[in-house]
Amino acid sequence: MVTTRRFSLEPSDKFKGKTIGYRHLQCLLISLGFSLLFAMRVNLSVAIVAMMDNKGSNPDFPQYNWSQQTKSHILSSFFCGYILVQIPAGGWARRFGGRLFLLLSVTVSSIFALITPLSVSWGGWALICALRFCQGLCQGVTLPTIATLMSKWAPIEERSALQTYCYSGAQLGIVAMLATSGVLCSSSWGWPSTFYLPGLLGLMWTGLWLVFGASTPRDCKHISAAERDMIEESLGHNQKNAEFTKTRAVPWKDIFTSKQFLVLIFNHCTNNWCFWTLLTQMPSYINSVLGKDIKSNALLSALPYITMLALSMACCPIVSWLEKSKLLNATVSRKIFNTISQWIPVVTLISLGYLRPDQGDLAIILLTVTVAINTLGHFGYAVNHLDLAPNFAGTLMGIVNCSSNVMGIIAPLVVGYIVTDTTNIYQWRIIFTIAGCMSFSGNFMFLIFGTAKQQPWNDPPRTVHEAEPLKSLSSDAEKGQEDRGELGKGDVILLE
Known part of the structure; x- marks a missing residue:
């Protein structure tokens, strides 16, 4: 007998989840924690402008005469630590629960943010590189942990x-940090306040997460039984399956020989190249090429991410309705949104490199469109690891994020070596063209090989019970019928 159970990716016709439930509170807390982690990640992108040139900010704080190469090393150091724990983090979260690792990530990162200004005054750029490396190490568990939490909390119909x-x-963290950093750098607290504010808020978040956070609906004390059963029914989870998933070995060979997963990695890498090129270099571009001061620089740098956040919130109900109504199957939906998110930026990025310095308003519009439209990738490649193997979502996200965030190291370094004169628009043109080509190639491969179908290696191994030998069954049947006097010589036995 072969026993196996597969749970379809397609939404159930009988889905009756409440519009608002405890799973939404979990998402809210995760989103707030993620925003604070991103605020601690990007604060240096604006602060370093004031640290290297304090004319547009509070001049009472020290200025550091670092080269562009040194600046690139500082911005890249975070990602050197960030990629190291990505792959094991998924397994840790699966085994020990996502609640613990998200708590550690936010708490320790907050402490590092608070001591960053002191580390610069003590050890200069070398010590801040070391500190950012450690902060990256702590945040390296974040995305695999969130993926693991979502694989337990998000019904398929709302995935x-x-x-x-x-x-x-x-986006919320980026917007909040970029929008306020200019004011903070010019305030009496100076550029160190861009590190103090998210650090303090991060420690406050940990208190909320300790009270309300949970690794799974079954571990949550506050969720209603009806909502818990609805989530578990949608995902096919029960106590026995949950225990088996925790201890099951990761099918590494199947993962790394899956062309669908390899394409997902490639798509993540090309998208991250564009994302981190813009996120880390936009303040420098706006300051050097467009000639904006630190206050207007911060607000203009935040504008694309404000638009991105608004577009993301507006699209969520639409995509949720499309999935529940089955107007599009999952694979078609992923590819449509992925194409919009990655091929429109190809045009805007390359166009950006051909603008004149006096076309500042048009440059801001193109930057805003490039960054904002990229949010539709959240409905495309960004959710695809949950499609392919929800039981190993954290591990897949760890592998993908480890690979893709190598781009977070390489992209700023490439900018540092190509853009030797930050006012030279021709050097920036090379950077934008490279980013556009990356975006085009990533989606092209996803269109050909990408899929949202659940892969066979996601399921537990099939249990096969060997049938008894046919001859043995025949002799047993003959003997039983002879004992009852029902079988005569020459009679034929039919085995069902």
Whole structure:
């Protein structure tokens, strides 16, 4: 006998989840925690402008005469630590629960943010590189942990929308940090306040997460039984399956020989190249090429991410309705949104490199469109690891994020070596063209090989019970019928 159970990716016709439930509170807390982690990640992108040139900010704080190469090393150091724990983090979260690792990530990162200004005054750029490396190490568990949490909390019918709500915390953190950093740098607290504010808020968040956070609906004390059963029924989870998933070995060979997963990695890498090129270099571009001061620089740098956040929130209900109504199957939906998110930026990025310095308003519009439209990728490639193997979502996200965030190291370094004169628009043109080509190639491969079908290696191994030998069954049947006097010589036995 062969026993196996597969749970379809397609939404159930009988889905009756409440519009608002405890799973949404979990998403809200995850989103807020993620926003604070991103605020601690990007604060240096604006602060370093004031640290290297304090004319447009509070001049009472020290200025550091670092080269562009040194600046690139500082901005890249975070990602050197960030990629190291990505792959094991998924397994840790699966085994020990996502609640613990998200708590550690936010708490320790907050402490490092608070001591950053002191580390610069003590050890200069070398010590801040070391500190950012350690902060990256702590945040390396974040995305695999969120993926693991979502694989337990998000019903299939709400998967894209709930995960996008969580990931929108990144835009919220970027917006909040970039929008306020200019004012903070010019205030009496100076550029160190860009590190103090998110650090303190992060420690406050940990208190909320300790009270309300949970790794799974079954571990949650506050969720109603009806909502818990609805989530577990949608995902096919029960106590026995949950225990088996925790201890099951990761099918590494199947993962790394899956062309669908390899394409997902490639798509993540090309998208991250564009994302981190813009996120880390936009303040420098706006300051050097467009000639904006630190206050207007911060607000203009935040504008694309404000638009991105608004577009993300507006699209979530639409995508959720499309999935529940089955107007589009999952694979078609992923490819449509992925194409919009990655091929429109190809045009805007390359166009950006051909603008004159006096076309500042048009440059801001193109930057805003490039960054904002990229949010639709949350409904495309960004949720695809949950499609392929929800039982190993954290591990897949760890592998993908480890690979893709190598781009977070390489992209700023490439900018540092190509853009030797930050006022030279021709050097920036090379950077934008490279980013556009990356975006085009990533989606092209996803269109050909990408899929949202659940892969066979996600399921537990099939249990096969050997049938008894046919001859043995025949002799047993003959003997039984002879004992009852029902079988005569020459009679034929039919085995069902």
